[in-house]
Amino acid sequence: MAYVVTDNCVDCRFTKCVEVCPVQCFHVDERMVYIDPDGCIDCAGCVPECPVGAIDDEYNLPDDKRAWIEINRDRAAVLPRLTGGMEPLPGAQQRKAELGL
Amino acid sequence: MTMATRPFRVAVVGAGPAGFYAAEALLRAPEQVAVDLYDRLPTPYGLVRYGVAPDHAKLKQVTATFQTIADLPGFRFFGNVAVGSDIGIADLKRHYHAVVIACGAERDQPLGIPGAGLAGVHGGMAFVGWYNGHPDRADLAPDLSGRTALVIGIGNVALDVARILSKPVDLLASTDIADHALEALTRSRIERVVVAARGGPAQARCTEKELREFGSLPGCAVTADTGHHGVAPATGVPALFNAFPSQDGDHAPRRCHFAFGLQPQAILGEGKVRGVRFASRPIRDGIAVNDPQANRVVDVEADIVIACIGNRATIVPGMEQDEGDRIVANEGGRVRSGRGVDLGLYVAGWIKRGASGTIGTNRACAVETIAALRADLAALPDPELPVDALEGEFRLKSLNVISFDQWKIIDQQEIEKGRSSGRTRVKIVPKESILRTIYFNR
Numbered sequence: 001m002a003y004v005v006t007d008n009c010v011d012c013r014f015t016k017c018v019e020v021c022p023v024q025c026f027h028v029d030e031r032m033v034y035i036d037p038d039g040c041i042d043c044a045g046c047v048p049e050c051p052v053g054a055i056d057d058e059y060n061l062p063d064d065k066r067a068w069i070e071i072n073r074d075r076a077a078v079l080p081r082l083t084g085g086m087e088p089l090p091g092a093q094q095r096k097a098e099l100g101l
Numbered sequence: 102m103t104m105a106t107r108p109f110r111v112a113v114v115g116a117g118p119a120g121f122y123a124a125e126a127l128l129r130a131p132e133q134v135a136v137d138l139y140d141r142l143p144t145p146y147g148l149v150r151y152g153v154a155p156d157h158a159k160l161k162q163v164t165a166t167f168q169t170i171a172d173l174p175g176f177r178f179f180g181n182v183a184v185g186s187d188i189g190i191a192d193l194k195r196h197y198h199a200v201v202i203a204c205g206a207e208r209d210q211p212l213g214i215p216g217a218g219l220a221g222v223h224g225g226m227a228f229v230g231w232y233n234g235h236p237d238r239a240d241l242a243p244d245l246s247g248r249t250a251l252v253i254g255i256g257n258v259a260l261d262v263a264r265i266l267s268k269p270v271d272l273l274a275s276t277d278i279a280d281h282a283l284e285a286l287t288r289s290r291i292e293r294v295v296v297a298a299r300g301g302p303a304q305a306r307c308t309e310k311e312l313r314e315f316g317s318l319p320g321c322a323v324t325a326d327t328g329h330h331g332v333a334p335a336t337g338v339p340a341l342f343n344a345f346p347s348q349d350g351d352h353a354p355r356r357c358h359f360a361f362g363l364q365p366q367a368i369l370g371e372g373k374v375r376g377v378r379f380a381s382r383p384i385r386d387g388i389a390v391n392d393p394q395a396n397r398v399v400d401v402e403a404d405i406v407i408a409c410i411g412n413r414a415t416i417v418p419g420m421e422q423d424e425g426d427r428i429v430a431n432e433g434g435r436v437r438s439g440r441g442v443d444l445g446l447y448v449a450g451w452i453k454r455g456a457s458g459t460i461g462t463n464r465a466c467a468v469e470t471i472a473a474l475r476a477d478l479a480a481l482p483d484p485e486l487p488v489d490a491l492e493g494e495f496r497l498k499s500l501n502v503i504s505f506d507q508w509k510i511i512d513q514q515e516i517e518k519g520r521s522s523g524r525t526r527v528k529i530v531p532k533e534s535i536l537r538t539i540y541f542n543r
Contacts, residue, residue, distance in 0.1 A: 019468070022118065022163045022461035041162045044310055045459030057310060
């Protein structure tokens with residue numbers, strides 16, 4: 001079991017999660033971050049850090065978000081690892097507001 | 102050579118998560134920095150080795166990250182050197198540009214109520230250190246011959262302690278739990294564990310994942326008295342508590358019960374604990390209500406009490422404490438001294454911000470401290486004495502300094518011993534045994 005980044009991260013990419021990851025298992029593309037499920041040690045530290053609640057425990061994921069389990073695995077495998085936080089994407093605050101957060 | 106391009110030497114004190122992440126931030130910085138990481142124990146990893154529960158093996162995989170940090174050029178481990186007593190902080194500063202103190206919050210918050218000194222009353226850090234084989238806690242010898250254990254507090258440490266006491270011992274037998282603890286738990290006659298929270302379910306500090314484990318403890322009936330009426334909480338920790346039955350219909354060999362709104366008033370007993378007196382507060386919407394008129398006195402019987410109510414900063418001789426001993430006074434990691442800061446002295450991790458968060462919280466915390474340190478670098482004078490002189494000093498003091506390569510001997514021996522007995526690792530506990538393994542390979 002691992003933690004999973006879901007659709008709320010898309011076009012936000014605040015990367016607060018990356019700063020507290022003890023094993024640096026986040027990978028990044030131009031729109032969001034992904035967790036490498038084999039690197040994740042289930043510490044749950046990233047969950048409360050996300051300003052848009054994008055990260056959850058695999059166990060808690062509702063049916064309509066379970067596809068993200070495979071997406072995280074597949075994307076993390078081919079994308080570069082992120083070792084520190086980045087500036088959020090330009091539309092991040094607006095997108096956060098749209099999400100009602 | 103300009104000030105900012107000098108080679109720098111920094112001592113980091115405490116080889117737990119905060120110390121390793123501080124070392125990493127320094128070693129990966131654009132400046133040329135060498136790091137000596139000190140620990141008063143011969144073994145690295147701090148609370149990952151001596152705090153994380155033995156049945157949480159996945160969390161301990163973070164040590165692979167620490168090993169990667171130890172492999173960075175410029176890293177050295179100085180184990181078995183107690184900064185503050187073997188060598189003073191002021192002495193250390195004479196050999197380094199800067200010193201980062203990251204030695205945590207290893208003292209238990211005292212209960213501070215009558216009877217807290219009775220036999221059978223333990224602190225959570227002490228108990229956790231005991232079952233994890235911390236050399237200083239190995240002789241705690243908690244008496245598990247009674248039937249009821251009372252855990253005070255409801256953070257993740259309290260849940261760890263309650264789980265270790267409730268779990269069938271054969272599920273612990275393959276872990277790296279200390280041999281002495283495995284033996285004591287095998288003989289344990291505890292059949293009822295009560296976890297007493299001061300607040301309500303919505304105020305509990307524990308996290309979902311840790312609480313969910315109580316839903317699948319074999320042979321243990323878990324109950325919770327949430328004081329909840331009306332609409333049930335839908336999500337999170339309060340919902341999980343709510344999902345436990347309030348009364349147990351099973352005849353399970355062991356029971357674990359969560360109770361709320363219980364403010365400890367006194368430990369009862371003569372010579373030895375026999376119970377705890379609480380002021381019981383009503384719970385409304387998941388929150389304990391502050392109304393002295395509504396309090397009732399409740400006595401809960403207990404044969405052993407483990408108080409998991411928080412931590413206080415580790416005492417480092419020569420450093421001032423702040424916030425009732427919770428932390429060392431600092432400004433973003435710079436140690437405060439009088440009205441200013443003590444230039445060249447820093448803190449990171451629990452001793453800086455208090456005992457909270459997950460392992461990785463210490464990474465962000467250490468990164469902040471090292472950013473402050475790097476901003477100060479140009480202003481830091483070169484050390485008075487060469488760093489090599491320290492090793493001579495340690496020899497003069499007959500200190501057995503342990504290097505990272507020597508720790509690897511211990512690591513391999515423990516894993517090897519584990520492999521031959523079907524366990525992930527068999528910890529070598531007493532300091533003397535660790536040193537003997539290193540020097541004589543036995």
